[in-house]
Amino acid sequence: MARTTTGSTTQGSDAELLLRGLFMRGLDGDAAAYHQFLQRLSAHLRAFLGKRLFGWPDEVEDLVQECLLAMHNQRHTYQPDQPLTAWVQAIARYKMIDLLRSKSVREALHDPLEDDLAVFAESDTDASDARRDLAGLLDTLPDRQRLPIVHVKLQGLSVAEAATATGMSESAVKVGIHRGLKALAARIATGKGTS
Amino acid sequence: MKTDDLVALLATDAAPVPRRAASRRIAVALLLSLPVAALIMQVEFGVRRDLVQVMFWPMFWVKVLVPSSIAVAGFVVLQRLARPGVAVRAGWLGLLVPVLLLWGLAMVSYLLAPETRRADMVWGQTWRTCVFNIATISIPIFVAAMLALKGLAPTRPALAGACAGALAGAAAAAVYAFHCIELAAPFLAIWYVAGMAVPMLVGALVGPRLLRW
Numbered sequence: 001m002a003r004t005t006t007g008s009t010t011q012g013s014d015a016e017l018l019l020r021g022l023f024m025r026g027l028d029g030d031a032a033a034y035h036q037f038l039q040r041l042s043a044h045l046r047a048f049l050g051k052r053l054f055g056w057p058d059e060v061e062d063l064v065q066e067c068l069l070a071m072h073n074q075r076h077t078y079q080p081d082q083p084l085t086a087w088v089q090a091i092a093r094y095k096m097i098d099l100l101r102s103k104s105v106r107e108a109l110h111d112p113l114e115d116d117l118a119v120f121a122e123s124d125t126d127a128s129d130a131r132r133d134l135a136g137l138l139d140t141l142p143d144r145q146r147l148p149i150v151h152v153k154l155q156g157l158s159v160a161e162a163a164t165a166t167g168m169s170e171s172a173v174k175v176g177i178h179r180g181l182k183a184l185a186a187r188i189a190t191g192k193g194t195s
Numbered sequence: 196m197k198t199d200d201l202v203a204l205l206a207t208d209a210a211p212v213p214r215r216a217a218s219r220r221i222a223v224a225l226l227l228s229l230p231v232a233a234l235i236m237q238v239e240f241g242v243r244r245d246l247v248q249v250m251f252w253p254m255f256w257v258k259v260l261v262p263s264s265i266a267v268a269g270f271v272v273l274q275r276l277a278r279p280g281v282a283v284r285a286g287w288l289g290l291l292v293p294v295l296l297l298w299g300l301a302m303v304s305y306l307l308a309p310e311t312r313r314a315d316m317v318w319g320q321t322w323r324t325c326v327f328n329i330a331t332i333s334i335p336i337f338v339a340a341m342l343a344l345k346g347l348a349p350t351r352p353a354l355a356g357a358c359a360g361a362l363a364g365a366a367a368a369a370v371y372a373f374h375c376i377e378l379a380a381p382f383l384a385i386w387y388v389a390g391m392a393v394p395m396l397v398g399a400l401v402g403p404r405l406l407r408w
Contacts, residue, residue, distance in 0.1 A: 090280030
């Protein structure tokens with residue numbers, strides 16, 4: 001028991017250093033570092049949430065995506081004086097409780113929510129498909145937000161290429177993606193609030 | 196959508212992010228709303244005419260500084276509540292200690308006063324309007340603080356709403372002190388504190404609804 005705890009803590013703090021470095025570069029606008037951060041983060045989230053949502057494997061990938069979107073939209077609330085683990089875990093917990101509350105099965109949770117800061121202790125890169133398709137929600141966005149996202153996501157175009165394809169300016173494409181991501185997160189939140 | 200696609204999409208939106216956004220947003224909200232609150236005080240109630248003389252009385256400064264220090268602590272606590280995974284810790288003391296000191300002062304001055312004066316110290320001349328007036332002045336500050344919180348990530352929305360309310364109420368009480376004629380500590384300990392508690396309760400009630408993200 002003691003050995004596994006030490007092992008996972010060491011692994012967690014190594015991951016903390018690595019992820020924090022990538023994230024901080026991302027906050028300064030380094031897209032490549034940020035991309036790498038998000039990839040690693042999603043693997044950690046998948047393992048973290050997968051273990052806690054043991055009974056609902058279908059929900060895990062949805063929640064991973066929701067957490068990623070929330071962390072992206074709220075990344076300005078991270079300050080370097082704080083362990084990244086604490087920030088990530090607080091958001092993951094918030095989103096998980098939200099999900100469980102909307103399913104009203106909070107009491108059926110296997111793990112107590114007051115957990116140690118172990119969100120980076122494990123990772124799982126094996127993504128299953130998300131059940132709630134974000135692409136469906138995407139269709140409800142206005143064109144000036146939807147089109148840049150569709151072009152960059154589906155066609156895999158760069159921002160410059162998406163600008164040519166849509167006839168929008170590059171900064172309009174960037175603004176469209178930015179606002180679209182905020183709107184997607186808001187739609188997920190209100191969708192749960194009303195259901 | 197595959198998670199890898201989402202990750203790639205999010206990475207395209209990697210514009211540099213401003214630092215200390217929580218403190219900055221809340222500070223901007225306060226800077227914009229405090230003048231509005233002061234304007235409401237001036238237009239609805241008016242600054243007391245003998246303000247210059249009153250400034251030499253210690254109780255006037257108690258009346259201004261106790262709510263002010265609660266407002267400062269409220270700011271510190273709120274910007275922590277607005278950031279996921281940040282503990283508030285000693286910040287709570289900053290909210291609590293000024294109230295406790297005021298209550299202590301009120302108790303002492305009430306017990307030391309002759310019995311005939313005591314009722315006056317508690318009710319003053321304006322107890323009927325004080326709570327309502329403070330709550331009214333707090334409205335613009337409360338709205339601004341809640342709007343600032345909307346763009347942040349409070350994971351405990353009821354608490355964050357309550358703190359926004361306490362901050363708004365305390366700042367409003369400090370503003371209202373420039374109109375109010377009461378100078379007895381027991382009056383402040385009851386009615387000023389009640390005036391701050393009203394927006395706090397409202398914040399606790401509406402927080403979970405309004406601060407979802």
